[in-house]
Amino acid sequence: MITDNNSAVQFTPERVEKAKEIIARYPEGKQKSALLPLLHLLQEQEGWTSPEGMDYVARMLDIQPIEVYEVASFYTMYHLNPVGKHVIEYCRTGPCCLMGGEEVYAHLKQRLGIDTGQTTVDGQFTLKEVECLAACGMGPVFQIREKYYMHLTNERVDEIIDELSK
Amino acid sequence: MATKILTEHINVPGIETFDVYRKQGGYTAVEKALKTLTPESIVEEVKKAGVRGRGGAGFPMGMKWSFLAKPEGVPRYLVCNADESEPGTFKDHYLMKNIPHLLIEGMIISSFALGANKSFIYVRGELMYVIHILEKAIAEAKAKGFLGKNILGSGYDLELVVQPGGGAYICGEETALLESLEGKRGNPRNKPPFPAVKGLYQSPTVVNNVESIATTPWIINNGGEAYAGIGIGRSTGTKLISASGHINKPGVYEIELGVPVEDFIYADEWCGGIRPGHKFKALVAGGSSVPILPANLALTLANGEKRLMSYESLSDGGFATGTMLGSGGFILFDETSCIVRNTWNFSRFYHHESCGQCSPCREGTGWMEKVLHRIEYGHGHQQDIDLLVDVSKKIEGNTICPLGDAAAWPVASAIRHFRDEFQWHIDHPSEATQPGAVYRGEMALV
Ligand SMILES: Cc1cc2nc3c(=O)[nH]c(=O)nc-3n(C[C@H](O)[C@H](O)[C@H](O)COP(=O)(O)O)c2cc1C
Ligand code: SF4
């Protein structure tokens, strides 16, 4: 059921097309395989993975809502609560720490005035700690949506935050 | 010049496009395979090459392929493991981002050899930008007739699907990956049945790492014997090593297996030595899961010979004095590193990433994280070191999947080789918790 006019959350027409294309990738009867990609599509549009959005995806794939919730809560990339405009996902794993990751993280927290898991009052930034992002030689590293920011220093962090705050 | 099998053309401008890749000899192996070879003969060449799985376990690829069940009328699948989440490992990221067509060419050859008409590349979701690069490359290859129906008029059809993960290290474990690909939580399956018999959608499936699959174009072009002629002993061919930590030149290097560890660290061609003014303390040679070694054991075997970058040499001495090549995630620690802190950090990782199905792993990783945290933060008890060893032993070998072992080994090995450092944290909590404090007692720095 691709068109679902009663849902509080709906994909844009382009995303409906994209969703159809994704579902068609899998063999007959295996459309549940589209779940992770569709949740990414949902989060890309809504900014987070909302309950209404998950119900919409469940109807689209003709599966039970619980099958969507249990998946969305298992994987770390799906934000199950509203987040700020920019979600900073900061690598906290060993190799990045060797490159000064912990010191730079302390600076970032101070700069934003928030702790891990919090959002700035202006709603601009949410801070999350994540595990190794497969960029260990270029650490310290964080990610905002699809973009990797590497070789971080306190100065570089300030520049990035200044740029994104504009 | 050392032989480069995967990265020879990686710095050619535009190599991410079909045309430039083709100009550098790309896709000739697909032509050769589809026009002149049978699937069986390709499996034979891969067997002859002796290439071992590059995802971490080192299982011979040709042998894995020959185990694939082939019941009539049931589809078979090839799934490429591009989940790359083992701390210290960033080689597949590098390869896919820079030279996507190499993986696609490898996928076509490997799928043809296995008789798969739909194959998947499962990429960790964080690498969405790499997924776009792969999808673009796939579209190009399709437009040129190298994918889709009746490839190059051979009668062979293949569709490639790039699947994003959702952020979960455990989905690198092959059966968890298959669950995830079916749209479920990434809980590893009980084995048997193995994926070769019942894998994706309960059909026979081969799962191979990105780097493993990327060796096949070279093997088809040059022959399995030529591949087996590179490297050392049963460690044939080349390996991508992703090097990080306190070295002058972190990055991804393609080495012929058999290079001395010492050369890999100090030669300008590779890591370029330890950062100036510092000394070599410890090495994790193959990703966070493998045992950590002190510098002297990393460089030399128990019998005094130089240790080499090969499956056999790195594991020489068992866990008493050796480690493993693993995924090739090479993490070097200098004397400013605190082994206790790093061990706690890795423990936190495994606790966070445990899927929670088996109690030894779910509970044990939590215990280890908690005990290591209290030692690191100055609240360690005298019996904590033995407690950690005990918990690690209770996890090891008692779980559904190897994540349990992967969590136990870093802790057990750190205590085996750096016990005094743990003891120092317990005996001198106020000193040990000063900012930047590191154990400076007796140890072999190089
Ligand atoms: C916890 C865990 C994580 C793993 N992560 C990866 C991974 O990210 N990439 C990978 O190729 N193999 C990973 N593996 C190994 C796979 O289970 C499997 O052995 C491998 O993909 C097979 O490919 P290969 O034979 O070509 O190495 C992991 C294994 C475990 C137990
Ligand atoms: S060992 Fe850990 S990760 Fe593996 S199945 Fe058991 S609980 Fe899950």
Ligand code: FES
């Ligand atoms: S440890 Fe930070 S990217 Fe790997």
